[in-house]
Amino acid sequence: MIDTIRNSRSELITKQTELEEEKERFKLAIDGANDGLWDWNLKTNEVYHSPRFETMLGYQVGELPNSIECWSELLHPEDTEQAHRRVKEYLGTKGEGRYENTFRMRTKSGDWRWITGRGKALFDETGTAVRFVGFNTDITKLIMQQKELRHQRDTLQFQASHDALTDLANRTLFTYQLEQGIDKAVRDNSKLALLFIDLDHFKEINDSLGHRTGDEVLKTVTLRLKQTVRAKDAIARLGGDEFTILIEDLKQDQDASRLAEKIQHKLSNPIIVDNHELYITISIGISIYPDNGKTSKDLLKNADAAMYKAKSEGRNNFQYYSAEMTAQAFERVQMETRLRMAIENDEFVVFYQPQFNGVSNRLVGMEALVRWQDPSLGLIFPSQFIPIAESTGLIVEIDRLVMKKAVAQFSEWYRKGLQPGTLSLNLSMRQLQRKDLVEFLLASLEGADCSPEWLEMEITEGHVMENPEEAIKVLSKIDSIGIKLALDDFGTGYSSLSYLKRLPITKLKIDRSFIKDLPNDTEDKAISKAVIALAKSLDLEILAEGVETIDQIEFLVENGCEVFQGFFYSKPIPVSEMEAYLEKKTWIDAEPSFV
Ligand SMILES: Nc1nc2c(ncn2[C@@H]2O[C@@H]3COP(=O)(O)O[C@H]4[C@@H](O)[C@H](n5cnc6c(=O)[nH]c(N)nc65)O[C@@H]4COP(=O)(O)O[C@H]3[C@H]2O)c(=O)[nH]1
Incomplete structure (x- = not known):
């Protein structure tokens, strides 16, 4: 025992x-591992923290409360949600696998430490977690090292693809961007332009004022280039004083020269370095994809060649690789300057083309058409200046001049009792995009004491279809002030029926191209009949543009179109002629012709 x-x-x-x-x-083992132990009793919600758990976060031993809320409160706000979710997920597994998660925790001094928590829970027979024990490891150092490595790798990558002085893309990166651009242009069937820029006489600045000054000049040029191009246009410094710019989605070849001009203008302000006032000029060569090359190599080579041409033309200018494009660009520049002068000098006059009801032979209104009365060249027609006015935005001012003049004229004719009918005015897309359009219209009407019912605005179908939703919004505003709306050049712009129904228009104008060969051309006959039927079904008025012969009128009247505008009745005529015509009122007693 x-x-x-x-x-x-x-x-x-x-x-x-x-x-x-x-x-x-x-x-x-715990002390050696340098990890903080935690032991969470899920029944009482008490948590035991080992001394290391607390010192890891800069607290004295015993300083942290023994509750799970304490852990939660120390979590980084950005990590709280995921940390809670992860714990919940693990405890819901009923014991499968292990818990592991990384989050940030606040130290006593307010810094953040990166912590990885690992643990395992004890589950009762019902699968409910009753105890959850684990370790917290401080991995802040590791994370910092990884960040540093990433930063070093990014820096190396950046240095390999960028120019150290300006931080612009270098030749390697630019060539890559150009190749990507070409691939996209092939896919989208679009164009791109490459501008090759070289500073004129840069060597002299370097030689006379030193490389440091030269560097400052290059940095300022970089800044100004960045301020001039769109954020999506790639800029590079190929080396020395050579820069390149890639413009994607080029709408017109001429847009490249417009940018070239803008850059030249931006760089024409003096650059001040160390009290030196330096005036920089640049020579620019432009190559266009696909016209002047289909590979990055060819485009760069040809833009470079064009730049040399610009140098040999006396520097401080731009040249396209193709001489024809350069000539067009200069013509455009000249035209733009002349248009601006013409606006200032009030050289635009309004002609009026009458619109008749071909059945009653009565005048129903007239269209105002702009003409440019150039002092030396005489009368210039819209086809010669409207496209440039549209691309430069000058159309807005021109249209407003026309509107003001025509509205005032109409008001006067109405006051004189001349019954001019409805005044049709052309509305360009640019005008439509202006936020102050409706205010302008209201002010013009009020200024001229003109009634909105006398007016009709024409917008081309093509323009409306460029952005139908926006057009519907603006046209509805115009409609709400009582001005009628007509869809011009109908048949050329591929309107969708659904949009047509939603547009607040009251009239369709069949485009001249479908009238020209009537009544002989079978296709035009079918189209004009279909357009008339469509207008009728949508309860719209219909006008045929460009009628020149009686046969055209007969055919159209037979098929339900009664209102016409065209040389058969009259060409567009100046104010004096129109006034004389109105005064005669010949149509008032005229016999109806097609009854
Ligand atoms: N061959 C032929 N032509 C005829 C006949 N009847 C009329 N035309 C021409 O057809 C054009 C009708 O104007 P549009 O379709 O609005 O086409 C206009 C319009 O889109 C634009 N435009 C004219 N004035 C203005 C304006 O003040 N502002 C804006 N934004 N555009 C205008 O320029 C275009 C051309 O104007 P215009 O040269 O005046 O040309 C006018 C007119 O002279 C005909 O029987 N035969």
Whole structure:
């Protein structure tokens, strides 16, 4: 018996010693691992934190409360949601796998430490977690090292693809961007332009004022180039004083020269370096994809060649690779300047073309058509200047001049009792995009004491279809002030029926191109009949433009179109002629012709 007790005692002592050793081993392991232990009793919601858990976050041992809320409150706001979710997910697994997650925790001094928590939970027989134990490891150093490595890698990559002085793309990156641009242009069937820019006499600045000044000049040029191009246009410094710009989605070849001019203008302001006032000029060569090359190599080579041509033409200018394009660009530049002068000098006059009801032979209104009365060249027709006025935005001013003059004229004719009918005015897309259009119209009407019912605005079908939703919005505003709306050049702009129904228009004008060969051309006959039927079904008035012969009128009247504008009745005529015509009122007593 005594032996048995002795044996049990010594067994107990051995077990106790083993337990002590185990505890010690465990403590050593925890201390050695430098991790913070946590033990969460999910039944009482109490949490045990090991001393390291607290010191890891800069707290004294025993300073942190023993609650799970304490952990939650120390989490970084950006990580709180995911940290909670991860714990919830793990506890919902009923014991499968291990818990592991990384988040940031706030230290006592307010810094943030990156922590990886790992642990395992104990689940009861119902699968409910009752205890959750694990370690927190501070991985801040590792994260910082990784960040530093990433930063170094990015820096190296940046340095390999960028110019060290200006931070612009270098030749390698630009060639890549150009190739990407060409691929996209092939896919979209679009064009792109490459501008090759070289500073004139840059070497002299470097030689006389030193490289540091030269560097400052290059940096200022870079800044100004960035301020001039769109954010999506790629700029590069190929080396020395050579820069390139890539313009994608080029709408017209001439847009490239417009940008070239803008750059020249931007760089014409002096650059001040160390009290030196430096005047820089540049020579620009332009190549266009696909016209002047289909590969990056050819486009660069040809833009470079064009730039040399610009140098040989006396510097401070731009040249396209193709001489024809350069000539067109200069013509455009000259035309733009002349148009601006013409606006200033009030050289635009309004002609009026009458519109008749071909059945009653009565005048129903007239269209105002602009003419440019150039002092030396005489009368210039819209086809020669409207496209440039549209692309430069000058059309807005021209249209407003025409509107003001025509509205005032109409008001006068009405006051004189001349019954001029409805005044049709052309409305360009640019005008439609102006936020102040309706205010302008209201002010013009009020200024001239003109009634909105006398007016009709024409907008071409093509323009409306460029952005139908926007057009519907603006046209509705015009409609709401009582001005009628007509869709011009109908048949050329591929209107969709659904839009046509939603546009607040009251009239369709069949385009001249479908009238020209009537009544002989079978296709034009079918089209004009279909357009008339369409207008009728939508309850719209219909006018045929460009009628020149009685046969055309007969055919159209037979098929339901009664209102006409065209040389058969009259060409557009100046104010004096129109006034004389109105005064005669010949149509008032005229016999109806097609009854
Ligand atoms: N061959 C032929 N032609 C005829 C006949 N009847 C009329 N025309 C011409 O057809 C054009 C009708 O004007 P549009 O379709 O609005 O086409 C106009 C219009 O889109 C635009 N335009 C004219 N004035 C203005 C304006 O003040 N502002 C805006 N934005 N555009 C204008 O320029 C275009 C051309 O104007 P115009 O040269 O005056 O040309 C006018 C007119 O002279 C005919 O029987 N035979």
